[in-house]
Amino acid sequence: MPDTMKNRTPASKRLLIAGLILTIIFQFTILAAEYLSSVWPLWFGKPIALKTAPVDPRSLFRGNYVLLNYDVSTVSKLMGDYSFKRGEVAYVSLTKNDTYFVATSLHRNQPKSGTFIRGRISSNTGGSYRVKYGIEAFFMPKAKALKAQKDIGKGATAVIYLLDNGKAAIAELH
Amino acid sequence: MRLFRLFKKDMAREVEEWISAGIIDITQGEAILARYGTQLTDARGSSLGYYVLTALAALFVGLALILILSHNWDQIPRAVRMLGLCCLTLSVNFQGLRLIYDSRNGAGVLWLFFGSICYGTTIMLIGQIYHIGEHFPDGIFFWSLGILPLIFLTRSRLLALLCLALATVWMIVEAQSDFFPSSYPLFAISAIWLAWTRKDSALLFISALFGMVFWINILIAWSAGDFYHFKAVIDQFPASIGCGLLLTGFSWRLMHSSHIHLQNYGQLLHLWILRASLILLLVLSFDSLWHEFIRDKYTLGLFSPLFILVSCAAGCFLALPYGVNTYGPILSNGLFYFCAFFWITYGSADKETLSIATNLMLVFTGIWLIRRGIDDAVTHFFYTGVGLLLMTAMFRYFDLIGDYIGGAVLFIIAAAIMFVAARYWRFHIEKKEQGDA
Known part of the structure; x- marks a missing residue:
């Protein structure tokens, strides 16, 4: 269990949530880059x-x-x-x-x-x-x-x- | 340092029985267990079982998802397949995020773990739909990279293990594809950072350290291939031996740390290095491997034996405050390998002499382990020492060095060393008994 996440202050909790949202955005940026580099030649090639x-x-x-x-x-x-x-x-x-x-x-x-x-x-x-x-x-x-x-x-x-x-x-x- | 400190649950159960039998009271029981970083409640089971089984279930569902994707549902439009999996990834990750927001951290991490598998599956799906055949290890790399920030945000061992496992798979397939996995230290160091700060994941700690040693081996092979392909070279052996010596010194530092969990890391690290070093000595006791070492071309030249020497000095320095039993083995092994590889690099080394020296090292190591096993009451040292001497005898009986007479001479020398050691030991015990009287 990630005990280290317990006892966070509201400010640090907000930071954690913001970090997690940024990570999800980062993952989807990678997916979008992979998708676009795959379809780009099919669209414009x-x-x-x-x-x-x-x-x-x-x-x-x-x-x-x-x-x-x-x-x-x-x-x-x-x-x-x-x-x-x-x-x-x-x-x-x-x-x-x-x-x-x-x-x-x-x-x-x-x-x-x-x-x-x-x-x-x-x-x-x-x-x-x-x-x-x-x-x-x-x-x-x-x-x-x-x-x-x-x-x-x-x-x-x-x-x-x-x-x-x-x-x-x-x-x-x- | 004793091996039983690693069996915390067994220890807690044992102490609980002592309390039930009235041998000690609860306060004493807790005080004893606190010395080993555990407590009485650990004997009564915990939520760990639930957590591990749920994580395994999430992993199995993830594997099922990858296999379902592998079936290739080409009758379903591309956009539907891709959007479906993207939505699944997004919703699973947001469920994890929501649970963490509600302070249900354990469940949140499990959802993020499953979300990470969904994210990797989406990478693979895009690769499948658009027939991306170019350098498939990139997919595994981006999978691992996408999980990396979660290590720092959640500080979860589970997510760190997934990230490290993926990075290690990437390192291997990247090297197999003739590319150098230069970013691997980023993942390994992140895992080591987590293990170090949390102090409760020996598996993560040891895996990342061994992963780094493997990466150094790959780096040497890459440099030997002029940095554009891999060329396995003999220099990888001395480099790995040097890393082992350094890590042994480090393990002693950890074992004498004031933090109980770091002591456990040190204990486990030392145990695995001991096993690896004994296996290496047993393998090198055959002259055929020394023959390969002598015949092969060295890329790094003098650097290889010097690296052993410097690592040995650093290892000894780290272990120096804890007595001769700690730095002694590092020094003897370091000097042995330094002399052997120096002789090979700069002299006309003889494989049989090196093989005989290795066999004598095995005998000395066996005696040292038995002595420490009895004198310091370290049971696993005693049995490892006995097992090592018996295995050496068996190997040398089947694989003779220098024909029958040579083999017999080696056995007689080994027997003489053991006899002298036994006499010396008895002499010391008698002297001690006289002193006590």
Whole structure:
């Protein structure tokens, strides 16, 4: 029992209540920031299509999802203008090739023009980089996730929304 | 310091029986129990059981909520799901706030605890709805961060434990994702602050301290990987040993504190460090681990043995006022590990010599524990000492050092040390008896 809260004066009790209200506001500010950063690309971003292949794991807190491996998740080191280390932020320039967007170059700084996506280097072994864009998970009910993995097999299209600063959000998978 | 001081309820029940039997009166009973920070009413049960079970029930409901969310009800519109959970979080937290306003603090904290779980669930729901796959440990971090102010406002152990547990999970998954959990000390220090000021949560205190030692290990691995990835290095061993020596000195300071609850913290801390140090000695008694230590590359160089030496000096300084039995083990262990790691870093160390030295350390430690167990009537020291010597014998019988003859020589040396110790002991007892006569 929190005995230390007992015997408070009215003034300190008011302070405690104000503190608790501020904490609740703080929690909801975090939730609002998370929500807005998630929906912002969907509201104001430009849609592009990327080729992907899904597999089905389970997240500890969020349930089942299909893990998406995009064609642009692997970028040749020859496309880079810098020798990236693991964990560093990178910008991948994209060009539309028939249906899908494909990677054309890899930059350390945000490109001034063109379509590009912001990611982070997850590994740099061999002749290519693995890049994560924060759009690698698509959450769905377990049965649907398993069915999606079976139906889609090795090829699927993900509709991604991109903001001007390269931040991406996934909207659809088919 | 005796281990039984940690069993307060048992002690209170025992004293109550003495009072019933007329051996002592109530005033004496209360006076005896006050020495250990407890009272007669503790023997008759308290509201703690109700509080713990209700908190566990809230935790179970929270886990159920997370699993219900994990089912992913995609047929329900996003806005409905999100607003539903936001409203639940808000109403549960405000119920907690209302109860605290009405001075029903215990119930209020329980509602805030459930509200904190609802808040974390909402973070996860947003992540699920909008398919946020980017760096999922951030979700756990913001969950823990959102609860952190409640530690200072409510000073509740329950909320602090939830916050520390989440921060520790975050530290592990953040490191697994190849990012350094730089903010962990903020959570650990907040938990230590609460445990220190409230003086009644040894679990929180010990967990936060061990969490910090784990974080230091992660920091060393991060620095070894040039601060952009983790590289497990051998320097983590000397660093952890140094922390252990320092904490041992600190535990003696706590055990001699004027505050009964701080004495309990010190007692528990000392007990866990003793266990960890014995396990480490047993593991190091095999030459294969020393072989790894010798073969591996040291990132911090001379810093590692020097850290042991400095920590040993600091630990001894803290324990110095309380006699040789307190600083003696810190000094002997500190010097042993300093010499071993200095030799490894700057000489052509031999794994068998180091292994033999570790086995002799085990024998000396066993004898010291038995002696303290009998001389100072500390029962758990006595049995730990006996158990340690028997385990050393068993390990060395199955895992020979230097073939049969080498193993036999080691057993003979150990037996000789024990025989000399026994004779020395008897000599002292006889001398004392003569003095008494």
